[in-house]
Amino acid sequence: MTDQKLIPEQSGPAAEAFLSVRDLRIHFDTDDGLVRSVDGVSFDLAPGKTLGIVGESGSGKSVTSLGIMGLHRSKRARISGEIWLEGEELVGASADRVRQLRGRKMAMIFQDPLTAMHPYYTVGQQIVEAYRVHHPAASKKEAKVRAVEMLDRVGIPQPDRRVDDYPHQFSGGMRQRAMIAMALVNDPSLLIADEPTTALDVTVQAQILDLIRDLQQEFGSAVIIITHDLGVVAELADDILVMYGGKCIERGPATTLFDAPEHPYTWGLLGSMPRLDRDLQERLVPVRGTPPSLINVPSGCAFHPRCPYAELTGGRSVSELPVLTEAGPGHHAACHLPTADRHRIFADEIAPRL
């Protein structure tokens, strides 16, 4: 670790970045103890780029995204760190200021469009509301024209008729399209999609992923896509961040992350999924054990109880917290194993069975 460069953890946004998150921590005070949902996550996102956040349930990926949107305003949530959006810091900003930005500069697509949409209002009314909140000068009529235009853009047939339908009259895929229309109605420069396709069938998932990709090219927004499906991030993301136990354990460009993953957890994830593009494996290689509780995160490296290589670090994985270090150009991993050893293990043991 001596000659390796530490990633810049200094405060303030990176120069070219559009969104910079620095040492974000979101903890919740509960009756059972302090839940460290997000514990020191940092990343940068350039305009027009896509960041994929991958992790299992309870790894803190959704909490991170809600934190960026400023949706953890309860007394129980303790947020620290910095979130810079186009040079503006959001953690310390007033609730009113964040509300002005939310929906306008940053918007979100939620996982389950049936619960995220209001059942009592028509789809059109909900899009109109989102538009008029940020365009107070617009008349109802103009807003409705805009809503129809957006529904058309996301591929809903007969948008001028469907605009007056209620969410339950839409199918799952169409509801997700309507949610995307609602999120994009104000041309946000940051779009966060939290498991946008998990509730959908594969054929519809492919349609929605294509739509997100097209719209991103058209609107030039930066996108954060949160998912547990490595296939989905591979389709969309330029950069990938792997989360485990509330921390970022690996971060890098999509191509190198899939070809030469650095962290044993990422190896485990890739090894445990059956793949259609490879020859049939005799047997899957699962990650042993279960994901940790965020109240009692294991000491040292949170992954050490499940890591097959934890013994090779001479006890450091139990006692010492690994930091993200650069393992390749733009590719960081938080692991105690020396980079050379990791590359050897990956080449000898992991790569042949992937």
Add this chain to the structure above:
Amino acid sequence: MTDTQATAVPAPAPSQDREPLLRVTDLQRHFPITKGVLRRQSGAVRAVDGISFSVMPGETLGVVGESGCGKSTMGRLVTRLDEPTGGKVEFEGTDITHLSTGRMRPLRKDIQIIFQDPYSSLNPRHTVGTIVGAPFRLQKVATEGGVKKAVQELLELCGLSPEHYNRYPHEFSGGQRQRIGIARALALRPKMIVADEPVSALDVSIQAQVVNLLDDLQKELGLTYLIIAHDLSVVRHVSDRVAVMYLGKIVEIADRDSLYAAPTHPYTVALMSAVPVPDPRRKERRERILLTGDVPSPINPPSGCRFRTRCWKAQDICASQEPPLLELRPGHQSACHFPENTEA
């Protein structure tokens, strides 16, 4: 993965000379839609609309399809948790289609089911011991050394610790709960297990553990599986043969390798091309067939071929004539007028 076959079972190829364990012929389930005070039937949801297949002993048949295609209903019909409205289900040569609850009970020892959601399929007020021991009590099966010992052995077989006997389901994670569900299904040493989306509620790293467990149990106990899932890559990993369902019908059924190497039904082709692949470089190269629109309603399925409304190859004949399920290659049946990947 030919060795998923139990050791006692010979290779599956010549299917005529062996009796299938399960044979389903023209199975139907129409859910009535009633209207008005008199509850007169005004229509029907044709959830399962005439499907036929058979499962050989020791074999794994995977069933894939999108939500609403009737695959779960089919699983419930085969296990007789639901009453078919037509067709025939035979288990080991016995017709079980309309057996009464009492007559069905002895057969329940042989067919068991694993449910999708490990959170709602275990009674939260019962201990693991009670849950896994219930089949013994219900079937009045005497076990050597008592029920407790048998349950603890089952827990161990499924990768849980025997000390878990007195714990409650909420103390376990999703993967462990699914193991409890599997232990319960295995209690009476069934011949056949129907698994309805056994891994879709689990995290990726846990999915692999459960898939491997199912694999090991099949080898060890010579089980026959009917695995229902929507994830094509999981189905490829576990199955010997695969059936693809669309709107209550089987559109293609074939050996696993034949189906994945050269799918013939356009729907199967489209499904496979839609699966996201964890390889960022492939996204530019690959040709993806994007289906437009949604699955039509099973209340009014399209005439002729049900897939024709979303099919890029559809012609006039597809609307007027329903394509029969024909054997295009040995062991590979497909219901399409214009199949893909065939050298005619």
